[in-house]
Amino acid sequence: MRQIRKSKDLSQEALADLCDLDRTYISGIERKRRNLSIRNIQRIAEALGVDPRALLAPAIES
Template sequence: MAKKADILVRFGKRVRELRTEQGYSQEAFADACELDRTYIGGIERGERNLALRNIDRIANTLGITLSDLMEGL
């Protein structure tokens, strides 16, 4: 059985997927979330273990629920 990727990596890929589907550049998305672009980059690379408040900011910026954001993880 293949090992599932780390939750931070999976979450980062999900954020990147949803961000690009909505046409956001990383910089524009970071501005909309009121977060630093390098922080968003770290999330997308699976390097950041982010706070629940920031997860909520990301979901709100994408216009989706927290459960939609976590779908498939």
């Protein structure tokens, strides 16, 4: 999710605002400290303009 968010030049706060979630929740997801509900996966995917499956794919390490 972080990789997609950064590619769209969004801060965690901006993404949180777009999907009506708390910034600390977004941070926790990116740090793998929070679990996502199906509904929140959908909300984040819509905010990022991607298919929800893109958020479930393993991260590509650079």
